Amino acid sequence: HSFKDRVVAVALAAARELGFTVLACPSTGNLANAVAAAAARAGIRSFVFIPSDLEQQKVVTSAVYGTTLVAVEGNYDDVNRLASELAGQHEDWAFVNVNVRPYYAEGSKTLGYETAEQLGWRLPGQVVIPVASGAQLVKVDKAFGELTKLGLVEGERPTIFGAQAEGCSPVSAAFKDGHNVVKPVRPDTIAKSLAIGNPADGPYVLDVTRRTGGAVEDVTDGEVVEGIRLLARTEGIFAETAGGVTVAVLAKLLRDGKLDPDADTVIFNTGEGLKTLDAVAPVVGPAGTIAPTTEAFRALVPEA
Structure with a gap:
């Protein structure tokens, strides 16, 4: 899952x-x-x-x-x-x-392989990947490199962006400060699957994102929840909090002009929303509770 x-x-x-x-x-x-x-x-x-x-x-x-x-x-x-x-x-x-x-x-490379396969054996222009330990982002980049070296795909290597939650964003902080090392933090975020305060592959994430012309960005917990809801209501995909982070970072990168809106873009949702119900439970639910009559329904939803 x-x-x-x-x-x-x-x-x-x-x-x-x-x-x-x-x-x-x-x-x-x-x-x-x-x-x-x-x-x-x-x-x-x-x-x-x-x-x-x-x-x-x-x-x-x-x-x-x-x-x-x-x-x-x-x-x-x-x-x-x-x-x-x-x-x-x-x-x-x-x-x-x-x-x-x-x-x-190495198992994370399969995400890169499948991306190329689903695009008809070509690479996207840019990708946005959630960052916890950082291994996933680094290995997806490795997969793209292997496919390119073997001549199995068309196109240039993608620009790679990393996504973190503000409450655990040591790699994003290092990227913005121009550092090559990552200072550990104590996590405090609803995105618990990304809550690794001392990411083992953090320095490699910095290398990949800088080398490809990308960036590492972070978003608030409120933006994470909205990212989950946005993906659900527009694509019918219920993502866990890490997916919400990725969608929210995509939106932020677009607003800030850091991501090309016209380029083929792939974002990675890495887990299903049934695992993190607590994140959205307070903000979604029934439109109301009514008696079993058409009059009660019309009172609740007059425009129906």
Whole structure:
């Protein structure tokens, strides 16, 4: 139910080939779902570590697969630190985004491959990609490079833009300040799947966006919610908060003149909205509650 299913498929294949017997991960939610489901299908034990304040939908949709789900007090960076320590203590555990991360990250390239395929084996002019650890953006760029090098696609390499939520925007801040390193922050945003305050691939995101002529931008939580609603009512696609971030950043880039409105543009929605219902629940709902009569309906919706 998110792009993490792709990366876990690659990580699991590598883990089995390397002789690991347990699949594990620290996660902000989507990876937890993917690891739990993949391990269940493969018939192996799994351990999933999540922040204790994670959205309930993501907690349930991980636990249902029978994984050992462990809620950790603190944010994702605290969870990741614990997982790194446990990876050193359990030689037969494959932490997909720790000790088998090089394989895991390659799974994100499939997003770039599929983009080219769906466009008839050509590349878009520009793309907007959500940034958490940054691996997804970096690997999509790598995919475009591989396709170009092999002569499988037409067109120049796309301009690449990164999207973050204002409450966890260390890469955006570094980009705007002209820095080559990313200063860690403490996340505070509804976009929990992007709430990684110390992104491992942050410096590489800066390199890719600058090299391709793009940028990294951030938006408020209010703009994230509006981004979710805009995509839903115009395209019939219900995105999770990360998708809302991407749509909202696209709108901001257009307003600021940083993105070409006439160029072929691809934006990446990386998870479904059923995982983050709390983000939009306060602002959507029934138009009203009425008696079962046509008169009551007309009173509620006079123009109908």
